[in-house]
Amino acid sequence: MDPKNVIICRCSDVTLQDLYELFDQGYETFEELKRIKRVGMGPCQANTCGKMVQWEIAKYFNKPLEEVKFQNMRPFTLGVKLKSIKEAADDDEE
Amino acid sequence: MKNKEAVIIGAGPAGLKAAKQLLEAGAHVTIIDRNKKLGGQLVKQTHKFFGSEKQYASFRGIDILEILVQGLKPFEDRLEILNETSVVGLYKDKVVACVKHDNFFKIKAKSIIMATGASEKHLPFENNDLPGIYAAGAVQTLMNEYGVKPGDKVLMVGSGNIGLIVSYQLLQAGVDVVALVEAAPQISGYLVHASKIKRLGVDILMQTSIKRAIGKDQVEQVEIWELDEVWQGIPGTERVLGVDTVCISVGLAPLTELLMQIGADVEYIRELGGNVPRIDFRYETSIKGVYACGDVVGIEEASSAMVEGAMAGIHAAHDLGYTVEDESRKLKVLQEELKFLRSGPHAAKVRAGYTKLEVKT
Numbered sequence: 001m002d003p004k005n006v007i008i009c010r011c012s013d014v015t016l017q018d019l020y021e022l023f024d025q026g027y028e029t030f031e032e033l034k035r036i037k038r039v040g041m042g043p044c045q046a047n048t049c050g051k052m053v054q055w056e057i058a059k060y061f062n063k064p065l066e067e068v069k070f071q072n073m074r075p076f077t078l079g080v081k082l083k084s085i086k087e088a089a090d091d092d093e094e
Numbered sequence: 095m096k097n098k099e100a101v102i103i104g105a106g107p108a109g110l111k112a113a114k115q116l117l118e119a120g121a122h123v124t125i126i127d128r129n130k131k132l133g134g135q136l137v138k139q140t141h142k143f144f145g146s147e148k149q150y151a152s153f154r155g156i157d158i159l160e161i162l163v164q165g166l167k168p169f170e171d172r173l174e175i176l177n178e179t180s181v182v183g184l185y186k187d188k189v190v191a192c193v194k195h196d197n198f199f200k201i202k203a204k205s206i207i208m209a210t211g212a213s214e215k216h217l218p219f220e221n222n223d224l225p226g227i228y229a230a231g232a233v234q235t236l237m238n239e240y241g242v243k244p245g246d247k248v249l250m251v252g253s254g255n256i257g258l259i260v261s262y263q264l265l266q267a268g269v270d271v272v273a274l275v276e277a278a279p280q281i282s283g284y285l286v287h288a289s290k291i292k293r294l295g296v297d298i299l300m301q302t303s304i305k306r307a308i309g310k311d312q313v314e315q316v317e318i319w320e321l322d323e324v325w326q327g328i329p330g331t332e333r334v335l336g337v338d339t340v341c342i343s344v345g346l347a348p349l350t351e352l353l354m355q356i357g358a359d360v361e362y363i364r365e366l367g368g369n370v371p372r373i374d375f376r377y378e379t380s381i382k383g384v385y386a387c388g389d390v391v392g393i394e395e396a397s398s399a400m401v402e403g404a405m406a407g408i409h410a411a412h413d414l415g416y417t418v419e420d421e422s423r424k425l426k427v428l429q430e431e432l433k434f435l436r437s438g439p440h441a442a443k444v445r446a447g448y449t450k451l452e453v454k455t
Contacts, residue, residue: 001306007223016218047213051347051368056218066362070369073354075183075191084198091199092095 008056009049011042016056023060030054030071040071043079098124098174100410101190101203103181103352106134107396108388108403109209110162115407116207117169119416124201125173126192128180133159134211135231136396138238141259144284148431149397158396184352188383205383205410208353209403212346212367212389217251220306226313230260230343237267245339249316250274250296251304255283255395257343261291264341272337273297275304277321284440304340305332313338348390356381365447366392372451377406378413385410392451394436394444401432 003016014037022033030053033039039053040046046053050070058065100116102109105127116123131137139155150158166173176194183191188203214229216222228236228244230252236242248269250261253276261271271291279301281288292298301321308315320331347368354360359372359380371379371386378385387406388399405428408418418424436445 001220005220005306006218008218010223045351047347047349047351048216051215052218065364068362070354070360070362073351075185075355077182077351077355078180078193080182080193080198081196084193084196088198088200 008052009037009039009042011044011049012038014039014049019053019056020060023057028057028061029069030057031069034071045073045077046071095189095200095202097204098122098201099204099414100124100207101126101188101201101205102207102209103184103190104134104209104211104388104390105129105132105175105177106209106211106388106399107136107158107162108211108390108399108406109134109207110166111400111403112207112209112385112387112407112410113173114162114165115404115418116411116414116416117166117172119408119411119414119418120172121411121414121416122172123169123174124176124203126176126179126181126190128178130178132163132175132177136162138231138234139396140238140263143397145395145397145435146431149400149435151397155396162400181352184356186357186381205385205414207403207406207410208371208379208384208386208390209388209399209406210349210352210390212348212393214342215345215347217304217342217344219304221309222307224307224309224313225311226309226338227307227340227342230256230341233339233341234260234263237263243267243269244341245337246270247272247337248339248341249304249318249335249337250341250343252276252343252345253278253281253283253288253298254343254345255287256346257341258283258287258291260341260343261296262287262294265291265294265296269339271296272335273299273318275299275302275318277301277303277325303327307340308334313340316340346389346393348393350390353379353384353386353390356384358384358386361451363392363447363450365443365450370447370451376409377402378409383410383413392444392447394441398432398435398444401428401435404428405432 006016057068099122101124136155136159145151179194305317305319319327350369353371385406387402
């Protein structure tokens with residue numbers, strides 16, 4: 001298997017090879033990986049890649065899945081236009 | 095910001111059942127769903143359900159949806175439906191941030207029922223981003239909702255009920271299901287579904303998985319290989335099949351992201367499909383007034399989701415101060431139904447998962 005051709009995160013185009021390289025550099029938590037490579041930060045918000053990232057961390061570092069912490073979830077789950085937020089804020093003031 | 099009483103996020107089987115209980119008890123209910131049509135996954139389930147008569151066994155999913163939606167009709171004056179609306183943020187003070195067609199707004203709820211369901215798991219294999227690779231749910235949406243044929247020759251990956259049922263539906267649509275591969279040594283869905291597609295000539299290959307997809311602009315072939323007992327591919331067992339579509343059906347994961355945002359306690363329980371909220375026997379999460387039911391608390395069938403939804407709805411109505419007629423008897427009956435639905439050998443995993451969760455609750 002060529003890990004360069006295995007896509008883990010479709011939103012940010014992160015391959016399995018990218019993850020392996022980061023693991024080798026010492027990054028081993030979801031939070032670290034996402035800060036470096038944006039994995040899980042795209043439109044799907046880790047709904048596609050999340051479980052695969054968790055699984056690859058577990059496999060690489062030989063940990064049970066239960067011990068691999070998922071990424072922190074923060075609002076918003078989707079892209080929201082700033083214009084929409086401003087309009088809502090203006091309505092609130094009125 | 096508008097104040098609302100009971101806000102239900104997700105209008106699948108669990109959410110619609112919760113709504114019915116809350117409405118019957120007298121509550122004002124707001125249902126939020128990102129799709130246009132209510133019903134969640136029921137909108138594409140053209141097959142007849144198994145399970146118990148009480149959960150509409152032998153009815154088709156799409157017909158169950160109509161029954162559930164019709165059940166809300168008598169209460170229309172207290173029911174608000176926000177369809178095509180996505181919940182984008184959930185906050186500790188029960189503020190629900192929503193987006194509908196670029197219109198952003200916030201509502202404040204007295205109680206929230208999370209019935210967000212699940213998302214489909216994907217697989218890491220070579221060229222897993224080639225066009226022609228679908229999740230099983232996407233294939234069901236294309237075929238059963240929109241009448242679009244996804245391809246001509248399909249490899250199905252996974253033998254859970256979704257994989258088996260979608261294989262059958264593909265055959266019904268005149269699509270050739272070249273093979274179904276399953277990594278485990280046994281079929282994970284109902285054998286009756288597996289026998290049906292086997293009789294129709296689908297090659298079911300156990301302890302086999304997809305190694306890679308092959309193709310330039312889209313899937314043209316796939317390479318499959320046998321797996322050993324620790325799920326590693328065995329070199330030398332590779333076979334190439336000519337297919338234009340790969341359908342991935344390797345399980346679902348609870349959609350817990352909003353519960354994580356609000357800070358509810360979440361636990362990874364592999365038997366339940368992934369991260370699930372800790373709930374008590376009343377379906378309340380670690381945050382008071384926030385309940386969860388259906389696939390988001392553990393992957394099961396729609397039938398169990400409906401029972402859980404009804405229970406969560408009753409408890410939420412009670413906590414809002416409404417009198418639920420015959421409450422304790424109703425809950426007892428629902429618990430018995432759930433017990434029955436979880437009694438078979440196929441529910442062993444689910445039972446183990448809930449045992450684990452209960453230990454920690």
